[in-house]
Amino acid sequence: MTDLRDPRKTFGEALVAVGEKNDRVVALSADSSSGSGMSPFHDRFPERHFEFGIMEQGIAGISAGMASTGKIPFFVAIAPFVTSRPFEMVRNDMGYMRQNVKVVGRCGGMTYADLGPTHQSLEDVAIVRTIPGFTVVNPGCPIEIVKATHAITDHVGPVYMRLGGPKMPVLFDEDYDFQLGKGVTMQDGKDVTLVGTGTVLSKAHAAAAILEKKGISVRLINIHTIKPLDKELLIKAARETKAIVTVEEHYIAGGLGSAIAEVLVEVCPVRMKMIGVDDQFASNGPYEELLGLYGLQAEQIAETVEAFLA
Amino acid sequence: MQTLSEDDKRFLERKALAARKNVLRLITAGGAGHVGGALSIIDTITALYFKVMRVDPQNPQDPNRDRFILSAGHKCLAIYSVLAEAGFFQKDLLDTYGQINSKLPGHPDMHKIPGVESNTGALGHGLSIGVGMALGLAMDKRADGPKVYVAMGDGELAEGSNWEAAAAASHHKLDNLMVFADRNGLQISGDTVDVMSYEPLEDRWAAFGWSVRTIDGHDMHTIVETITSMPFEKGKPSCVILNTIKAKGLSFAEGKASYHYWKATPEELEMARKDLAAIEERLAQ
Secondary structure (H helix, E strand, C coil): CCCEECHHHHHHHHHHHHHHHCCCEEEEECCCCCCCCCHHHHHHCHHHEEECCCCHHHHHHHHHHHHCCCCEEEEEEEHHHHCCCCHHHHHHHHHHCCCCCEEEEECCECCCCCCCCCCCECCHHHHHCCCCCCEEECCCCHHHHHHHHHHHHHCCCCEEEECCCCCEECCCCCCCCCCCCCCEEEECCCCEEEEECHHHHHHHHHHHHHHHHCCCCEEEEECCEEECCCHHHHHHHHHHHCEEEEEEEEECCCCHHHHHHHHHHHHCCCEEEEEEECCCCCCCCCHHHHHHHCCCCHHHHHHHHHHHHC | CCCCCHHHHHHHHHHHHHHHHHHHHHHHHHCEECHHHHHHHHHHHHHHHHHHCCCCCCCCCCCCCCEEEECCHHHHHHHHHHHHHHCCCCHHHHHHCCCCCCCCCCCCCCCCCCCCCCCCCCCCCHHHHHHHHHHHHHHCCCCCCCCEEEEEECHHHHCHHHHHHHHHHHHCCCCCEEEEEEECCEECCEEHHHHHCCCCHHHHHHHCCCEEEEEECCCHHHHHHHHCCCCCCCCCCEEEEEECCCCCCCCCCCCCHHHCCEECCHHHHHHHHHHHHHHHHHHHC
């Protein structure tokens, strides 16, 4: 039986844990605490939880100001509302000012499948990773969410962490060694490297299993930190497998695949295929079906890889 | 509330004159700059650094310092001039304005120069940052905790993000926060009320839960008395509306929107020097 866990609840519990360890951690809510899993933090540390209502531009700047006084603000809301809406504040007040703010975009990608593109976020990784000094983290399993929450609290500097919404399968053990900026080889292989991240890491993982059954040797890499990118691991994979396929619940423009291509095209150009959403606003409907519209289900990923290698 | 003696008043006026001379030095070095707004707010900034704020040029990162944010970052000539006068950095640096990699860019960068608290320039950011600082400092519950001052342009007030921050400040009862709305009445395209009216300005701030006073932004006596009355009301952030004159001190430029950004000719620089010399003569009497 697959162990499925709610990413927001998982994050919320982790936030309480880092709050216990570090009294400088504060939570900032844009009328989004309960939806972001921050109710337990609010209940445990009411004096360190601040509600502002729906004003994400304001909160982005407020977070930076609080960070300048030594606090470690977590600014958490629906992904587009903490990234594309207040982008200039994220860029200038956190990035340019180098402030120690942790921006967490929950229900990223197409989580709000039925609500449509206003609430979906398929460009957040692309835009935030252009900001110098920002770290961009995209955990792919509940265990990773917990480890990442601790790691970004300890890391000094602005961070964007992207979370999904639907329950996620557990892919790693509790003692899994998570390090910011270090990719994880989940399975070795020689015919192709499949690189997954975030909400669809589990789909890439399942696709790798399908391909193995068909006799295709897949190296599966989890890139939970898109910036800074684990260049060494990816260059090695490119050299050894000669083909890379990336899988992300994000626009192809500017996401994980782009980030990897930017490195490989200069150092070790190999054939690449990027699986994600192409140049369109995504549609609406049930989440799993929506993933299927853009080729992000495991069987589809496996078929794409097979066709790519043929 | 602090009442200025005549000597103190004269001291601050001399400091403001020295700061205006520094502005001229910057413009002479760089050839151009946003002089209009810099000279409308410079008296208040002078009063802050030389009479009001708890700051130490030798220890600019003291956690217990008061903070000043120049939200209208294009008025950086004013903050550079006052910081230099207060000894945060050597005045020689003023002569690098406009040079490649100068530590004094056209909008302030906190990582390039001591004393600058935030990177402003894009309008509508400073008040949110100030609210965050005020909130963070208030959390520490220090007796006589630091205060936060934010200077905004009147044209800047059209940015909606300001009003998010204004609401947050009163909601969270930040009475350690003061805003200066520099009502010089002009922005780059003309009269601010014609471009996008903010009037009735006092009522707007009051409606957002702030305690508001309007003063002459060039009168040191009133400026110091008003700032040191903070908070105007317990549990409320304080707003000072400064009635000011754009490019104050330069006779040929005062009250003209065209001097929002000044590309100085040699003749104008000479006129400016004479204007400041006349002020000096008056202050010497």
